[in-house]
Amino acid sequence: MSKEPSKFFTEERNEKIEVSISEETMKKLKKWSRKAGLKIETLCSALISNWADGTGGVYQGTWSQGKRVVLDWPLDGHFLILKVPKGVK
Numbered sequence: 001m002s003k004e005p006s007k008f009f010t011e012e013r014n015e016k017i018e019v020s021i022s023e024e025t026m027k028k029l030k031k032w033s034r035k036a037g038l039k040i041e042t043l044c045s046a047l048i049s050n051w052a053d054g055t056g057g058v059y060q061g062t063w064s065q066g067k068r069v070v071l072d073w074p075l076d077g078h079f080l081i082l083k084v085p086k087g088v089k
Contacts, residue, residue, distance in 0.1 A: 008049045 021029070026040075033043045050056075057072040067084040 006046075007053070008046045013045065013049075 029040050029043065033040045036043055038046070051073060055072075057070075059070040059072065061068060065083060066086065069082045069084055071082070072078075
């Protein structure tokens with residue numbers, strides 16, 4: 001493991017986005033941020049940056065049950081398949 005700080009904490013970040021999350025997700029993020037000793041915004045930024053700057057990916061397509069989106073985490077064998085209801089964009 002490198003003794004240098006993570007790239008996330010040393011790079012300049014000035015792009016902002018707004019996201020909507022459920023109350024249950026916010027509870028989990030608050031728990032994780034307390035455990036990490038970070039603000040929720042910093043934790044979410046680190047998670048997204050790590051995923052996007054790593055080998056994370058997004059794939060979409062149709063299958064027998066309809067449209068799906070696959071979120072591929074930058075670690076081998078870690079992915080999430082989301083079934084997308086009809087009409088959602």
